[in-house]
Amino acid sequence: MKGLKIAIVGKGGVGKTTIAGTLARLFGRDGYNVLAVDADPNTNLAITLGIPEDIAERIKPIAENMDLIKERTGTPVGGWGLGAFVLNPKVDDIADKFGITAPDNVKLLVMGTVKASGSGCMCPANALLRALLQYLILGRKDIVILDMEAGLEHFGRGTAKGVDVMLGIATPSAKAFLTLKRAHELALELGVKKFYVVANMVRNEEDAEYVKQMSKELNLELIELIPFDRSLMEADVRSISPLDYNPNSPAILSIKRLKGKMLNMWGYYVDINRKAHD
Numbered sequence: 001m002k003g004l005k006i007a008i009v010g011k012g013g014v015g016k017t018t019i020a021g022t023l024a025r026l027f028g029r030d031g032y033n034v035l036a037v038d039a040d041p042n043t044n045l046a047i048t049l050g051i052p053e054d055i056a057e058r059i060k061p062i063a064e065n066m067d068l069i070k071e072r073t074g075t076p077v078g079g080w081g082l083g084a085f086v087l088n089p090k091v092d093d094i095a096d097k098f099g100i101t102a103p104d105n106v107k108l109l110v111m112g113t114v115k116a117s118g119s120g121c122m123c124p125a126n127a128l129l130r131a132l133l134q135y136l137i138l139g140r141k142d143i144v145i146l147d148m149e150a151g152l153e154h155f156g157r158g159t160a161k162g163v164d165v166m167l168g169i170a171t172p173s174a175k176a177f178l179t180l181k182r183a184h185e186l187a188l189e190l191g192v193k194k195f196y197v198v199a200n201m202v203r204n205e206e207d208a209e210y211v212k213q214m215s216k217e218l219n220l221e222l223i224e225l226i227p228f229d230r231s232l233m234e235a236d237v238r239s240i241s242p243l244d245y246n247p248n249s250p251a252i253l254s255i256k257r258l259k260g261k262m263l264n265m266w267g268y269y270v271d272i273n274r275k276a277h278d
């Protein structure tokens, strides 16, 4: 296995950041070097990762680092100068230079976003993030985990190109699942190798049946059901990482299972592909 790049996608408010941040820390505790990337303009991954609030508040997103963007892409932030645009900017030192150290062997990169109208945005900040995911060379024990912006708009910008696994999060609702159905299609077009679904905020048997049924109907591979868990909300209002607030709460135990499954399945997936190529 040569590293793993994971993107977390789904409708707004389904638990993407909670799951991305907790998974990142759990991978880190297993000895992986984790780079957590906050690709959501409304950033809050830092707190979930356990970075203190006063530090989190002062993080300057990469997209606002004018000098870096200009240096690496040849184009200023918000500029289009396609003539001089560097399509494959140098990225291998970005995590080291700009990554913020979080607990459990995790580094955080906050991308921020330059909002551009229309799809297929070629603006430099996005080009840098795309390049980061596509060309970052990972070692066997490296994991990159991306907390994506809510919804499907980012697919038009191709930000998640180069990702190995996409985790689609859905609460027990038709809207959340229909977003994932479309995300699955778009992920395949982007060349993402695997798309798994995680149901979150499952309150009872009825919810569990519903998410299983929806996954089946929409041909989605459901790999974990995370229960509704008040302690996650309590952690959120107190700006504490859920893993520190209540490390043995039912949702955390479920995310631990998810972490184990992902590592197992990914090892297996890489293996069977290798056999197919031999």
Ligand SMILES: Nc1ncnc2c1ncn2[C@@H]1O[C@H](COP(=O)(O)OP(=O)(O)OP(=O)(O)O)[C@@H](O)[C@H]1O
Pocket: 011, 012, 013, 014, 015, 016, 017, 018, 019, 040, 149, 150, 200, 201, 202, 226, 227, 228, 229, 230, 232, 233, 234, 236, 251
């Ligand atoms: N299993 C759960 N049980 C109860 N509350 C949860 C659960 N998972 C997440 N939450 C709560 O739901 C809220 C939204 O979660 P989170 O911010 O992770 O979602 P998101 O998908 O990242 O949202 P956005 O689209 O705004 O980025 C938070 O208050 C979080 O604590």
Ligand SMILES: [Mg+2]
Pocket: 016, 017, 018, 040, 147
């Ligand atoms: Mg979020």
